[in-house]
Amino acid sequence: MSQLQVELVAADRKVWEGEADMVIARTVDGDLGVLPGHTPLLGVLVEGEVQIRAAGGTQTASIDGGFLSVDRDRVIIVAEAVDASKITA
Amino acid sequence: MGAQMRVYRQRIRSVQATKKITRAMELIAASRVVKAQQRVRESSPYARAITRAVSAVATYSDVDHPLTKEHEHVRRAAVLIVTSDRGLAGAYSSSVIKESERLIGELRDEGKEVVPYLVGRKAVGFYKFRRREFAAEWTGFTDQPTFDIAREIGERVVADFTREFDEGGVDEFHVVFTRFVNMVTQEPEVIRMLPLEVVEGEEPPSEDEVLPLYEFEPSAEDVLDALLPKYVAARLYNCLLQAAASELASRQKAMKSATDNAEELIKKYTRLANQARQAEITQEISEIVGGASALADAS
Numbered sequence: 001m002s003q004l005q006v007e008l009v010a011a012d013r014k015v016w017e018g019e020a021d022m023v024i025a026r027t028v029d030g031d032l033g034v035l036p037g038h039t040p041l042l043g044v045l046v047e048g049e050v051q052i053r054a055a056g057g058t059q060t061a062s063i064d065g066g067f068l069s070v071d072r073d074r075v076i077i078v079a080e081a082v083d084a085s086k087i088t089a
Numbered sequence: 090m091g092a093q094m095r096v097y098r099q100r101i102r103s104v105q106a107t108k109k110i111t112r113a114m115e116l117i118a119a120s121r122v123v124k125a126q127q128r129v130r131e132s133s134p135y136a137r138a139i140t141r142a143v144s145a146v147a148t149y150s151d152v153d154h155p156l157t158k159e160h161e162h163v164r165r166a167a168v169l170i171v172t173s174d175r176g177l178a179g180a181y182s183s184s185v186i187k188e189s190e191r192l193i194g195e196l197r198d199e200g201k202e203v204v205p206y207l208v209g210r211k212a213v214g215f216y217k218f219r220r221r222e223f224a225a226e227w228t229g230f231t232d233q234p235t236f237d238i239a240r241e242i243g244e245r246v247v248a249d250f251t252r253e254f255d256e257g258g259v260d261e262f263h264v265v266f267t268r269f270v271n272m273v274t275q276e277p278e279v280i281r282m283l284p285l286e287v288v289e290g291e292e293p294p295s296e297d298e299v300l301p302l303y304e305f306e307p308s309a310e311d312v313l314d315a316l317l318p319k320y321v322a323a324r325l326y327n328c329l330l331q332a333a334a335s336e337l338a339s340r341q342k343a344m345k346s347a348t349d350n351a352e353e354l355i356k357k358y359t360r361l362a363n364q365a366r367q368a369e370i371t372q373e374i375s376e377i378v379g380g381a382s383a384l385a386d387a388s
Binding site for chain 1: 128131132134135138139141142145146149236240302303304305306307311312315316319323326
């Protein structure tokens with residue numbers, strides 16, 4: 001199965017970049033999970049946690065709202081402020 | 090010591106003190122400009138992601154948004170002028186102000202009313218001294234702008250833009266700032282921020298390619314509503330960062346030439362002081378010789 005290319009971007013820097021199996025984020029309508037092969041999507045995110053699940057473990061970051069875009073297995077999570085204290089590697 | 094020489098010595102000491110200050114400012118600016126350039130680079134992933142998302146919405150849906158709509162009759166235009174808080178940066182602030190005066194004149198000629206928004210104490214001082222009106226000011230951060238300030242400016246401008254003309258709203262929004270080309274060149278530049286034109290980013294899909302069906306969560310309108318103000322803030326942030334880098338680069342350049350000038354002056358005054366000393370010695374010798382021969386003649 002192909003992998004997702006994930007980028008987590010804050011206003012003043014790129015926080016994290018890498019491959020993942022699944023991304024979970026909270027949109028205006030509720031939690032949203034993205035798997036490889038997802039249809040192109042643009043969603044507005046609300047304040048909450050973003051989970052990026054990869055083979056090596058799960059990365060979690062809190063964001064203050066932003067948006068998520070999915071296009072050809074490329075996931076970009078954009079937020080103005082990202083609390084990356086729980087992100088490892 | 091003769092009076093002439095004392096004056097020269099005093100001048101040399103004063104120029105030396107000034108040189109120390111300008112040299113220190115040059116070094117500080119040089120180290121900060123590197124950091125400022127780095128911040129410009131670090132902000133680009135965010136700007137790129139937002140631009141790509143905005144152009145995706147623009148390409149894959151046909152939603153109109155108040156921020157992208159052109160007004161038929163532009164009656165009032167807002168101009169944001171980005172200058173520095175402090176001087177001693179060569180022509181940095183004055184060239185931005187000059188460019189803004191040109192733009193304002195042009196807009197007035199087109200029959201538009203101009204509302205200035207000011208960033209940096211230099212612009213505020215310029216307007217206050219001439220007792221001109223302005224809509225808003227933001228000061229105290231120009232060499233290290235944060236995203237929060239860009240967002241604050243963005244919110245204010247978007248709010249003014251979406252208001253009706255009769256309630257004091259504006260129909261256009263221009264930004265005058267200094268683009269950082271490289272360490273030696275910084276150019277004042279005007280961009281029209283609102284109404285938005287999305288040009289860069291997403292390449293148009295080719296004819297035979299099937300358009301991917303974009304899903305919008307919750308809906309295309311809501312996504313645009315959330316995205317466009319962020320897009321404005323991201324672009325403003327980029328302008329502020331470039332202006333900060335330009336300010337520091339011009340300050341470094343100005344302080345370097347001030348230091349060179351001080352060195353030149355010290356050299357010149359040292360020569361003059363030496364000359365004065367020699368003249369004094371020569372005069373003393375001729376006085377002694379003259380006095381001795383007068384004594385010899387008398388006896």
